[in-house]
Amino acid sequence: MIVTIDGVAASGKSSVSSGVAQALGVPYVSSGLLYRAVTLLGLNAGADLADPSALLPLLSAVRLEPLASGNRVWNADHDLTADLHSTRVDGGVSTVAALPEIREWVDAQLRALPAPLVAEGRDMGTNVFPHAPHKFYLTASPRVRAERRARERPEDIPAIEAALTERDRQDTTQSAPAPDARIIDTGPLTLQGVIDTILNDLR
């Protein structure tokens, strides 16, 4: 069984997916972390983030570890995870995610993982796992998402809201909900409330 949980930036995808996966006793995979890892490696190498031929050679030893408690991304024996949610990576990741060659690489990593699993991102229900039987799409207003994210970042709420809105704009192409996804506005719900909504639907 595959459950897909897509949604806009900072809508709660990874927290919700982790909770759902732990309740089901299956792994979850965060596709955004792979796009973030490509971005980090590109920035560290001084590569042009719009040039797939400069990025693909950096990826031969990149591996996603789909732990239910929180995914980790490795480059050989170096754990990249702690550096993936920085403002620097946020600023470049949409450029990288727009490259078809990089999307193909990410999709191949995800499709190689054995089911059952919970997959989260933007196009899990539309493109990567279109035949998944259970699909969800999380939304919340930019202000609500910025207020939540401000607890994890040094920037103030208006700056975070502006950056989220810009990233939503840049990611529009791959971020449409699947026609058969259940759309959940997480604004009025607690994190546990969103997890319970999905688990009730699955039951």
Ligand SMILES: Nc1ncnc2c1ncn2[C@@H]1O[C@H](COP(=O)(O)OP(=O)(O)OP(=O)(O)O)[C@@H](O)[C@H]1O
């Ligand atoms: N329903 C909720 N109520 C309150 N806080 C929430 C809720 N859902 C998520 N959060 C909090 O919002 C923040 C962003 O959540 P999370 O990182 O899971 O989002 P995301 O969609 O995976 O983000 P990104 O797109 O940047 O990877 C976290 O601090 C999380 O704990």
Ligand SMILES: Nc1ccn([C@H]2C[C@H](O)[C@@H](COP(=O)(O)O)O2)c(=O)n1
């Ligand atoms: N399936 C996916 C997952 C992610 N992206 C892009 C869009 C985001 O800006 C970036 C980081 O993802 P996040 O950590 O916010 O989930 O990666 C995508 O295009 N497709």
